[in-house]
Amino acid sequence: MPTFHRGHTTIAYTDTGVPEGREDAPVVFFAHGLLFSGWMFHRQIEHLRADYRCVTIDFRGQGNSPRARGGYDMDTLAVDVAELLRHLQIPVVNFVGLSMGGFVGMRLAARQPESVHTLTLMDTAATAEEPANRSKYKTLSKVYRLTGVRPLRARVAPIMLAPGNIDAPWVEDWLAALDRTDRAGLAKAIESVADRDPCEDEAVRIIAPTLIMVGAEDAATPPAKSRRLEELIANTSFHEIPGAGHSPSMERPDEVNAILSAFLSEYNA
Known part of the structure; x- marks a missing residue:
């Protein structure tokens, strides 16, 4: 997997490149959720790569990006994305962010509107984490740092997945990837998400056409929180995904692909 360096920090990414015969193809940039990596969008990339250049990032301490000295906060991650795009000489993207990736995407869209189509x-x-969740996630982070994810599966899976998807075949691949992740780095990422600042004041400045999707059974970020984004961002469309929890790109990929493709086609004709 290719990497780029920002100071002392190494950041991994993937890039499908320009589709054959499509030198002017738009770019779709994928930013993953906590405990995952760019891998969580592989079904979307398979679906889109014939028409779009697809790029993913692995945030600091997650996926194939090693532990960093610091800078796990959402503001720094937004700069990481901007610097990666500069490194790849990509001036503008269709940004797709899930959970933590969305926290980053809203900041980028508000601060650099020219780069987010x-x-x-x-x-x-766009809100800060609920105090009860913040305490729970920090406790899980401390335990994970000592034991790894396997002993926590029964507590973590219901946060990330709808009940009907907890034993899906791909879940074992996800847990195996977490087993390979540096525990200290991922623990810092968890704590930074738990302690994130709200960005409602920035969300109201977003001018990019915005698609909002949420799993109908999302326990971590219930649909009502996604509905709040409709009130903050001027130009939005909203879709609730039945049978999905907090990870619909993996739980219901066909539904996500259909909705995302239609949205991208509308604004990239």
């Missing part, structure tokens, strides 16, 4: 926000919110 469309914005897709999945299972995310």
